[in-house]
Amino acid sequence: MVKLPFNPFRPMNFIQIISCISLLALGLLNGCSTARRDGPPSYDVDVSGIPNAVPKVEPLSRSGNKPYRVFGKTYYVMPSSKNYEQRGIASWYGTKFHGRHTSNGERYNMLAMTAAHKTLPLPTYVEVTNLKNGRKVIVKVTDRGPFESNRLIDLSYTAAKKLGMLGHGTAPVDVKAIDPLRYNTSPRANNIFLAENTHHKAAQSHYIRALAHPAYIHVGAFRNRVYAEKLKKRLSTVIGSPVSITQLARSGKLYRVQIGPVHDAMKVAQINRQLRSMGIKDFAVA
16 A cells, blocks of 8 residues: 555645655655655744734635645635634644645745645635634635644644644644734725735725725626626626626616625635636726
């Protein structure tokens, strides 16, 4: 029987699975069974000087947000992290995967405040509380895993050390998603977060409007309702939000296709990306 390259006392995450699959594909079965185990760095790390991850508005990653299959089970990524909170067992991963690509395309840094989760959108910022000692950290979810049924989240080495869970390797935790737009209740601070994470003034104003009231994304207007229905059907297969057709009286009879209402600024950003990936560039947020 071929042994997979993972610590039997720690769950496998996405990086570990890809590592083993690559070795199997190359026929290096012996190498797979003798691969070095994961663990902490050989030097001491003073985590007191490493700050928590800072929640900020970001678009969804180009990779890591589609359904995927591991060990015969299909995982479906949550459309939103809004109101997510769950309790379970946390584990951690370290040196073996330091520098390798995570599911969202970033490189794993065991000294950064990151984590892996099976179904939260990438990226998502979460507050993790060690239920044994009350310690809390904020991490950015960038990876997929762990894939043991009794594990909820896989933390970076630094996050795990901050939580005081290195010795045992696991800990019972509470994981709560953070809304970057409400992380700092100051409107001015929220606008700073928005400004840092948008490339155009128009895009920034879209976020602000979506925060102030439900947003509608106008995708197209047609004199022939048949074309409007075709676009609606196409959008409905991709977009998770409601798609509707409204009749306009201006300039004769027009049928406008719109997406909404959308209540989450991060969802607006996701839909914008989805529309562009479909080749639809002429749309407006109102």
